[in-house]
Amino acid sequence: MTQSGAQGCTLLLAGCGKMGGAMLDGWLKAGIASSVAVVEPSGLPESLRGNPAVVLVSGPDALPAGFAPDVVVLAVKPQVMDTVLPAYRALVRPGTVFLSVAAGKTIASFESALGESALGESALGKSALGEGAAIVRSMPNTPAAIGRGMTVAVGNPVVTEAQKALCDSLLRAVGDVAWVEDESLLDPVTAVSGSGPAYVFLMVEAMAKAGEAAGLPAELAMRLARATVAGAGELLHQSPTDAADLRKAVTSPNGTTQAALDVLMAGDGIQPLLDRAVAAAARRSRELAK
Numbered sequence: 001m002t003q004s005g006a007q008g009c010t011l012l013l014a015g016c017g018k019m020g021g022a023m024l025d026g027w028l029k030a031g032i033a034s035s036v037a038v039v040e041p042s043g044l045p046e047s048l049r050g051n052p053a054v055v056l057v058s059g060p061d062a063l064p065a066g067f068a069p070d071v072v073v074l075a076v077k078p079q080v081m082d083t084v085l086p087a088y089r090a091l092v093r094p095g096t097v098f099l100s101v102a103a104g105k106t107i108a109s110f111e112s113a114l115g116e117s118a119l120g121e122s123a124l125g126k127s128a129l130g131e132g133a134a135i136v137r138s139m140p141n142t143p144a145a146i147g148r149g150m151t152v153a154v155g156n157p158v159v160t161e162a163q164k165a166l167c168d169s170l171l172r173a174v175g176d177v178a179w180v181e182d183e184s185l186l187d188p189v190t191a192v193s194g195s196g197p198a199y200v201f202l203m204v205e206a207m208a209k210a211g212e213a214a215g216l217p218a219e220l221a222m223r224l225a226r227a228t229v230a231g232a233g234e235l236l237h238q239s240p241t242d243a244a245d246l247r248k249a250v251t252s253p254n255g256t257t258q259a260a261l262d263v264l265m266a267g268d269g270i271q272p273l274l275d276r277a278v279a280a281a282a283r284r285s286r287e288l289a290k
């Protein structure tokens with residue numbers, strides 16, 4: 001895990017809710033970012049209060065003197081992003097990259113909302129400002145809170161190699177990262193890995209309910225479902241074997257697993273359901289762009 005690019009960087013986090021908070025937790029656990037300002041109307045989460053590296057500010061116009069963020073992480077809901085962004089225009093400068101985690105919001109929408117800062121143009125001149133805001137659109141997921149996130153990212157042409165490396169090291173500090181060139185992939189990415197943890201948690205809930213229906217006490221059923229999904233996930237994580245072969249290794253010919261899989265895989269099995277679920281999420285991601 002390479003963290004050197006982000007070690008000691010200054011961060012401004014807009015929105016410290018479930019996703020922004022999960023990433024910030026991960027960065028603080030990884031010892032990344034020397035100084036973090038947080039804009040969060042609900043205040044800092046309990047876990048961050050009293051942390052000397054973190055300061056709560058009322059907005060991007062209320063940063064501590066001399067605080068020039070290397071990275072502005074945009075982690076508010078897509079529905080409020082357009083009203084939130086104008087206040088951040090003054091932070092557009094060559095040294096700052098904007099890293100969005102919002103579902104659906106396109107790079108073009110950030111370019112349009114952030115534009116170029118008046119301060120940047122007068123203080124640095126147009127050529128120093130470059131072509132506008134450096135923007136990375138990314139889609140992480142909440143396992144980032146324990147360093148096991150999966151993020152896919154794409155940058156606009158203004159993003160420098162150093163800024164890409166900085167964002168990469170931040171995202172890598174909380175899990176795995178894949179960079180893509182084609183921004184349209186972010187919609188299906190959101191549908192698979194961004195929303196995906198919820199599908200797995202739903203599976204745990206359903207397995208526990210099925211265990212109860214089969215006669216297990218509720219608490220034991222949930223404990224078994226939770227431990228089984230966590231253990232299977234860890235095995236997938238640590239093993240080079242692909243998922244289908246790991247499945248086959250559990251399945252004794254004519255055994256118990258075979259009996260269950262005959263039900264789960266009857267006809268086209270659960271594939272059409274997942275196809276529809278992922279397509280619906282990708283469609284919603286595209287709608288959120290509007």
Ligand SMILES: NC(=O)C1=CN([C@@H]2O[C@H](COP(=O)(O)OP(=O)(O)OC[C@H]3O[C@@H](n4cnc5c(N)ncnc54)[C@H](O)[C@@H]3O)[C@@H](O)[C@H]2O)C=CC1
Nearest residue numbers: 014015016017018019039040075076077078101102103140
């Ligand atoms: N929750 C998840 O699993 C994932 C969420 N995302 C994205 O992360 C973003 C945030 O989502 P969640 O954390 O789930 O929602 P959330 O509602 O938990 O967090 C959003 C936070 O933004 C704060 N906020 C509202 N107005 C603000 C303003 N003007 N300035 C600063 N903060 C403000 C809210 O108080 C709230 O704490 C969304 O754009 C979502 O698409 C991306 C990947 C996964």
Ligand SMILES: O=C(O)[C@@H]1CCC=N1
Nearest residue numbers: 102103190194195196
């Ligand atoms: O449900 C959502 O819209 C967000 C984006 C991916 C996960 N949560």
